[in-house]
Amino acid sequence: xxxxxxxxxxxxxxxxxxxxxxxxxxxxxxxxxxxxxxxxxxxxxxxxxxxxxxxxxxxxxxxxxxxxxxxxxxxxxxxxxxxxxxxxxxxxxxxxxxxxxxxxxxxxxxxxxxxxxxxxxxxxxxxxxxxxxxxxxxxxxxxxxxxxxxxxxxxxxxxxxxxxxxxxxxxxxxxxxxxxxxxxxxxxxxxxxxxxxxxxxxxxxxxxxxxxxxxxxxxxxxxxxxxxxxxxxxxxxxxxxxxxxxxxxxxxxxxxxxxxxxxxxxxxxxxxxxxxxxxxxxxxxxxxxxxxxxxxxxxxxxxxxxxx
Amino acid sequence: xxxxxxxxxxxxxxxxxxxxxxxxxxxxxxxxxxxxxxxxxxxxxxxxxxxxxxxxxxxxxxxxxxxxxxxxxxxxxxxxxxxxxxxxxxxxxxxxxxxxxxxxxxxxxxxxxxxxxxxxxxxxxxxxxxxxxxxxxxxxxxxxxxxxxxxxxxxxxxxxxxxxxxxxxxxxxxxxxxxxxxxxxxxxxxxxxxxxxxxxxxxxxxxxxxxxxxxxxxxxxxxxxxxxxxxxxxxxxxxxxxxxxxxxxxxxxxxxxxxxxxxxxxxxx
Numbered sequence: 001x002x003x004x005x006x007x008x009x010x011x012x013x014x015x016x017x018x019x020x021x022x023x024x025x026x027x028x029x030x031x032x033x034x035x036x037x038x039x040x041x042x043x044x045x046x047x048x049x050x051x052x053x054x055x056x057x058x059x060x061x062x063x064x065x066x067x068x069x070x071x072x073x074x075x076x077x078x079x080x081x082x083x084x085x086x087x088x089x090x091x092x093x094x095x096x097x098x099x100x101x102x103x104x105x106x107x108x109x110x111x112x113x114x115x116x117x118x119x120x121x122x123x124x125x126x127x128x129x130x131x132x133x134x135x136x137x138x139x140x141x142x143x144x145x146x147x148x149x150x151x152x153x154x155x156x157x158x159x160x161x162x163x164x165x166x167x168x169x170x171x172x173x174x175x176x177x178x179x180x181x182x183x184x185x186x187x188x189x190x191x192x193x194x195x196x197x198x199x200x201x202x203x204x205x206x207x208x209x210x211x212x213x214x215x216x217x218x219x220x221x222x223x224x225x226x227x228x229x230x231x232x233x234x235x236x237x238x239x240x241x242x243x244x245x246x247x248x249x250x251x252x253x254x255x256x257x258x259x260x261x262x263x264x265x266x267x268x269x270x271x272x273x274x275x276x277x278x279x280x281x282x283x284x285x286x287x288x289x290x291x292x293x294x295x296x297x298x299x300x301x302x303x304x305x306x307x308x
Numbered sequence: 309x310x311x312x313x314x315x316x317x318x319x320x321x322x323x324x325x326x327x328x329x330x331x332x333x334x335x336x337x338x339x340x341x342x343x344x345x346x347x348x349x350x351x352x353x354x355x356x357x358x359x360x361x362x363x364x365x366x367x368x369x370x371x372x373x374x375x376x377x378x379x380x381x382x383x384x385x386x387x388x389x390x391x392x393x394x395x396x397x398x399x400x401x402x403x404x405x406x407x408x409x410x411x412x413x414x415x416x417x418x419x420x421x422x423x424x425x426x427x428x429x430x431x432x433x434x435x436x437x438x439x440x441x442x443x444x445x446x447x448x449x450x451x452x453x454x455x456x457x458x459x460x461x462x463x464x465x466x467x468x469x470x471x472x473x474x475x476x477x478x479x480x481x482x483x484x485x486x487x488x489x490x491x492x493x494x495x496x497x498x499x500x501x502x503x504x505x506x507x508x509x510x511x512x513x514x515x516x517x518x519x520x521x522x523x524x525x526x527x528x529x530x531x532x533x534x535x536x537x538x539x540x541x542x543x544x545x546x547x548x549x550x551x552x553x554x555x556x557x558x559x560x561x562x563x564x565x566x567x568x569x570x571x572x573x574x575x576x577x
Contacts, residue, residue: 052433052573075436084577085431090333091326102322103435131333147431 002028002155002187003049007058010041010048010211018044020211022058026204028154029185031177033202035195035294041211042191043082046157049189050080062155076104079153081144081161082191089133093124093143096132097150104151111150118146121176123169137164145173149180156180159191174201199290207297214297219290228288228296232258232266234273235282242278260285319437324449327419331453336516337418341457344410348403349465356395357472360388374398377543389477396469396481398544401490402533407461408499409530412454413523416506419446421519424510429576439571447503447564454499462491489549497556502526504564511575 003026010019018041026032034042047053049060051071060067062074087096094115101111119125122142132140141164148156161177162170178201180186192198198205199219206216215222239256243249246269248258260266263285273280288296331337378398379390423429432442466482473481483491505526506519513519536542 047430047577050434052430052577054574072436072438075434078434080431080434082430084427085434086427087431088326088330088428089426090330095326095329099322099326100431100435102325103319103432103437105319105436 001025001061001063002030003032003060003062003189005049005058005060008045008048008055008060009057010044010053011056018211019048019055022213024206024213024216026187026189028063028187029181030204031181031188031190031202032204032206033198034189034191034206034208035193035198035290036191036208037193039210040193040208042208043084043159044211045208046080046082046159046189046191049157050074050078076151077154078157079148079151079155080157081141081148082157082159084159085144087132087140087143087147090131092129092131093119093135093139093146094128096143097147100147100150106151114150114152115146118149121172122146123172138166138169141165142169142173145176153186155187155189157189157191160194161190162197163194177201195291195294196289205290207294209298209301212301214301219293222290222293222297223288226293226297228293229259229261230263230288231286232260232269233282233284233286234258234280236279237281238277238279239273242273242276254281319435320441320445320448323432323437323442323445324452327415327446327449328453330422331415331418334418337414340414341411345407345457345461345464348407349461350468353395353400353465353468353472356392357476360391360476374537392473392476392481397484397486398537399534400465401486401544401549402530402537404461404465404490405495405498405530406527408454408458408495409502409523409526411457412450412499412502413506413520413526415453416446416450416503417509417513417516417519417523419450420506420510421513422516424576425515433573433576439573440568443507443568443571447500447507447568450503450506451496451499454503455496458495458499459491462487462495486544486546486549489546489553493553494549494556497553497560498526500560500564501556504560504567507564507567507571511572 003024005022005024008019008022008024009017011017022045034045036042044053048055049062049067051067051074055068063077065073065077067074087093088099091099097115097118098108098111101108101114106114115128116125119128122145124139124142124146127135127139132143135143141161145158145161148158156177158177162173165173177188177190181188188202190198190202204216204218205222207214215225217225234256235254236256237254239254240250243256246256246258248256250256258269260269266283266285270280270283331341374394375390378394379385382390382393385393423432433439437445462483466487469482470480473479502523505522509519509522513522533542537544542548
């Protein structure tokens with residue numbers, strides 16, 4: 001396994017439990033989306049997995065290296081880009097990369113060649129000699145990605161890598177990440193609260209909420225685990241009279257959402273409704289998206305909050 | 309203890325170059341590091357010679373207790389020579405220590421607390437350097453820059469003093485054993501102490517300015533020693549400098565070692 005976590009917990013000195021009893025396995029070459037809102041514990045998780053923070057409970061291994069005792073070996077094979085690890089504003093983009101190349105023990109010629117390659121790939125080549133304080137937010141973010149990739153890591157941790165990027169730059173970054181995982185076998189742990197973005201890029205997901213990992217797996221596996229059936233969305237003026245009998249939800253004055261076991265059930269439901277005098281203007285079967293599933297799983301954890 | 313190889317490997321060199329580049333690129337760091345030495349080693353000595361040349365009575369009476377003692381020690385000296393002797397060899401050595409203290413505290417505040425303030429330190433923790441290596445590299449980088457500024461200030465001060473002394477009395481009076489002891493024995497020790505203080509402060513202060521305020525703890529004893537010297541209560545000599553430097557090295561060894569051993573990455577994030 002690239003990442004193997006068992007019963008991991010982190011409680012800070014002030015008593016705040018940032019991570020609780022986390023179990024996780026990520027295979028090499030996986031694009032794993034760690035999903036959760038701000039404050040869910042994503043950054044703490046990255047810090048603990050890199051040995052920057054000490055775990056309060058449990059254990060974690062990165063390609064067999066224990067994060068508690070072998071963090072230097074882990075830093076050699078991992079690249080990290082987080083919002084909390086900023087670039088040096090008074091140095092140029094190239095100088096930032098030169099510094100981190102040096103700290104990773106790369107030869108100067110290798111640093112120069114690799115920097116050129118990454119700055120070109122991330123469309124920063126013409127800004128290489130500019131001080132970072134003159135970079136836009138998107139440029140800084142791309143520089144951080146270049147910095148994380150400089151030493152050709154086997155595991156890459158990225159915290160909201162495309163936040164603040166224009167659509168073109170975001171696409172460029174996503175292509176690069178896809179290529180790294182598929183072609184080079186790099187394991188990518190992508191921390192984000194942008195669920196649609198994660199669904200478009202990642203193959204595996206983990207839902208992190210208030211320090212607990214609520215679910216992990218591919219979208220298909222997650223749907224199966226949580227037995228979330230597709231939803232039939234109907235529109236019509238008198239459908240509210242059937243909501244209770246069919247276990248559906250009435251909303252927006254003319255919309256009824258009905259849970260169905262599968263698409264084969266749809267003709268029978270429609271026949272029954274039409275036979276009972278329902279006026280159906282529109283019918284559409286909606287499969288669960290990652291976003292739907294995420295909110296459903298979180299809502300099950302906090303039923304009171306979701307009912308507010 | 310870390311050996312010389314541990315102190316200056318390629319990674320440590322990369323860190324050293326980065327800290328120096330940052331200092332040069334940041335006016336908050338560069339200006340105080342250059343203005344204080346410029347005032348202390350050029351402007352004040354030049355004003356002293358100009359004052360002497362114009363025969364300022366006030367200057368000659370401002371430290372009369374010390375002047376009398378120096379006149380007794382050097383019966384062959386004229387009044388102006390006694391004043392120069394007092395300023396250069398009794399009053400100025402303590403004052404000169406403000407140069408390394410200022411340079412080291414500004415540079416160290418930037419290197420340690422500035423990293424925390426600008427959220428750059430975390431990125432260093434993801435490199436294959438231990439926290440101990442990172443800190444040692446930073447201590448060394450800060451020391452090299454601060455001591456280089458002190459050395460250059462020493463040379464410039466020497467040129468100004470010798471120029472003034474030659475024009476006024478036709479003799480060269482700088483350097484002398486006292487100043488050589490000061491620059492090669494006491495200055496490195498006080499520079500290291502200042503850096504050690506800033507390493508300790510880095511776990512507590514949240515900003516560059518806050519860290520800077522802590523350097524007053526080192527400036528204050530220097531100012532007090534200047535006052536004691538001016539009153540003639542303590543007469544500076546080479547033995548006193550040797551003892552002071554030795555005491556500083558002992559404190560450096562104890563404080564820096566203890567501070568470096570107790571660094572906790574969690575407090576730096």
